[in-house]
Amino acid sequence: MIDEAKELAREGMEKALERLRRELARVRTGRANPAMLDDVKVEAYGASMPLKQVGTVTVADARLLVVKPFDRNTIPAIEKAIGAAGLGLNPQNDGVVVRVPVPALTAERRKELVKQVHELGEEAKIAVRKARRDANELLKAAAKDKEISEDDLERGKDAVQKLTDRYVGSVDDAVRARETEILDG
Numbered sequence: 001m002i003d004e005a006k007e008l009a010r011e012g013m014e015k016a017l018e019r020l021r022r023e024l025a026r027v028r029t030g031r032a033n034p035a036m037l038d039d040v041k042v043e044a045y046g047a048s049m050p051l052k053q054v055g056t057v058t059v060a061d062a063r064l065l066v067v068k069p070f071d072r073n074t075i076p077a078i079e080k081a082i083g084a085a086g087l088g089l090n091p092q093n094d095g096v097v098v099r100v101p102v103p104a105l106t107a108e109r110r111k112e113l114v115k116q117v118h119e120l121g122e123e124a125k126i127a128v129r130k131a132r133r134d135a136n137e138l139l140k141a142a143a144k145d146k147e148i149s150e151d152d153l154e155r156g157k158d159a160v161q162k163l164t165d166r167y168v169g170s171v172d173d174a175v176r177a178r179e180t181e182i183l184d185g
Contacts, residue, residue, distance in 0.1 A: 005156050009160045010163060012131025027182070037067070040081050041081060042081040060099070076093070
């Protein structure tokens with residue numbers, strides 16, 4: 001039963017950490033990163049599609065993304081979608097590809113992004129704590145039903161707490177790393 005509770009907690013905490021990593025990849029730093037355009041939806045072929053489905057996004061250099069469409073007819077739609085995505089990017093096309101220069105961040109914008117990163121970290125910590133609570137409730141129910149002893153309950157809760165501490169540390173490390181990228185980028 002203790003192993004089941006630890007596995008339940010570990011799965012929930014791992015999902016929270018993975019989600020945090022995905023969200024942090026989308027937060028803009030001073031450098032060009034293809035993940036910046038992950039949420040961009042392009043109106044093409046009569047439907048709203050993710051940018052990944054209409055072209056490939058590559059990094060030309062530290063301050064330039066290049067979108068190479070699968071079909072040249074979608075270039076105006078790609079350009080329009082990136083401009084309207086609210087990312088502060090100004091795409092330009094040359095008839096073959098869409099170039100997206102990534103402007104340098106202002107000090108004020110960096111502070112806003114760091115605040116956003118900290119909020120994402122806090123959401124991840126809340127999700128980690130929720131996974132801990134779910135595992136502890138499973139252990140308490142097992143103790144109440146006399147499936148495990150009180151000593152086993154305490155051992156299980158200690159094991160889940162150690163797991164929680166490790167994942168909270170991982171969340172803090174990820175947030176700190178992204179904050180450094182934003183402030184140094």
